[in-house]
Amino acid sequence: MSDPRADRFVRSHLKTRHLVLLVELGRHGSILHAAQAANLTQPAASKLLGELEHALGVPLFERLPRGVVPTSYGEVLIRRAGAALSEMDAAHQEIMELLSGLSGRVAVGTVMTPSINLLPQTVQLLKSRYSRVHVSITVDSSKVLIARLRAGELDMVIGRILDSDSANELHFEPLTDEPHSLIARAGHPLVNQADLSLEQLVQEGWIMPPAGSILRDRLTALFLSHGLDQPAETVETTALPMITNLLIGSNMISALPEELVRPYIDIGLLTVLPYDLGLRMDWYGIVTRKQHKLSPGAQAMLTTLRDVAATLYQTAPAPTPAR
Structure with missing residues (x-):
């Protein structure tokens, strides 16, 4: 009422x-x-x-x-004002789409890992179905992307809901979790070493995410749980080109999802060190706003995203959320 x-x-x-x-x-x-x-x-x-x-x-x-x-x-x-104005912009866009056939724009935000495989495949399939839909993609942290989604600047996000205050406004369709492996250059001295220990690994140079990030907190907890200090030699960055170039050109190591660097592993530039970090990030998924009707172009993107995710992650397509 x-x-x-x-x-x-x-x-x-x-x-x-x-x-x-x-x-x-x-x-x-x-x-x-x-x-x-x-x-x-x-x-x-x-x-x-x-x-x-x-x-x-x-x-x-x-x-x-x-x-x-x-x-x-x-x-x-x-x-709320930003979201209201975005809704009116979306209404104008939707009317234009209805007048000219399925076209229009869709704005998608994503965390890093889905941007490597899931989203490119989705865009390719969407373009084969509806070539006139313009797709805008933003890669950032879940916190930033969810804030932009709530403000109406994005139509959907592939990420995580980290703030309980926003959970009631959003719908989450889980896709997959994110196991992390220890990545190094293919010729790293530790590649063929049996019985690697965290005590040995902490002596290496590490490429780390910035302080305050979820992954950094979990790595810190991992070291502390083994009674170890943080690695003394570190570089902090989340930029994938920087990470891969540092790994290829040095003996530094980094905890990453294998999916992120699979092309480098396949051509023999990077490898997975034989040590199980036991580190899995929380599930990421498709996040949309409740009580918000997507434009035809955005709905086509969402449907295509579910289709590709079902193939990649071998899961049945999630049902369309109630709106």
Whole structure:
């Protein structure tokens, strides 16, 4: 049952220019710059912001000498305003698609591993079915991608839901987990060494993910559980070209999903060291927004993604989520 107070706010007070201003304030942190981006004067922008705060009865931004910072209430409204504007853009896109046949755009976010195999195969199959659908792909961490999905900037994400606060807004279709192996160059001195131990391995140079990442935390826990300090020689990066070049050109080692570096393993540049880390990342899957109807182009992408995932991971296609 809808809240009549919310109905009054939306119908009586909220206008499109309020939404645009909120989004620009979130981007620029300045009433002047947000007003310019929204094609408003600064007094008009200040008046619109005051109208919103008066209607809601809460402060949306903290005024500082060098700009404005959203309060917790403001953060909610900025995120929802972005999603609302994205919905209207999607409505326009969908109408254009209906007029011209299946085309349009779909924006997909993905973590690193699915970007190597799953997503390229999906795009190829989608293009063979619907050549006019334009696909935009963003590769980043799950945290960043989920935030963009909730803001309406992405249609779907292949990743993980890490924040329990956002779980109620999202639908998750699990695909597979992510076992990690110890990767090194093909001629590494430890390749043929039997009975490798973590005590030996910690003496090597390691390519590590940055502090605060899930993988880094699990590697740290692994070392600590064996009573070991962190490796003394490390390079921190998540850039795959950098990682592969460092591995090929040195004796450094790294914990990676084999799928990420399979082409290098197949041509004999990299190999898997004979040590089981026992390290598996949480399952990643397809994440979409609940109560959001995808455009025809995005729905075609989702269907194709399920088809390819069913083949790659030998699972039956997941049912279409209720919306």
